[in-house]
Amino acid sequence: MALIEAAGILRFEICLKNRRTVVQRTKHLHPASLNADGLLTQSTSDQMFDDLFHSLDWQPGGSECIGTIDSIMQVYPGTTGLALLGYLQAIEHYGGSPVRLALLGIRKATYYRNKRRLKDCGIII
Secondary structure, eight states: OHHHHTTTSOOOOOOOOSHHHHHHHHGGGOOSOSSHHHHSSHHHHHHHHHHHHHHHTOOTTOHHHHHHHHHHHHHSOTHHHHHHHHHHHHHHHHOSOHHHHHTTTOOHHHHHHHHHHHHHTTOOO
């Protein structure tokens, strides 16, 4: 039932194929043992995914992020919307200055076009 409800949702997996990988990925978690009983616990799983999200610098489940995605994809579905999401992420990371974005190869015309498109979605940068 849970798999059916999760259809279309972003999925992350962590694969521990051999003993060396298990030890390397779990040594800071101090599991009770390196067998299934010690590793396959909710707290170990939660900590491993917290570490993954921290390394990606991403906070899953933020309602404001989901609202932003929905508003962009409603106005600009498809690749244009996805490009705007990437552009918005670049602005959040590098700042909204056209001069700084030019260092990434983003032209001023692209900056102002995307700024106008984001405004159409209700997002002011």
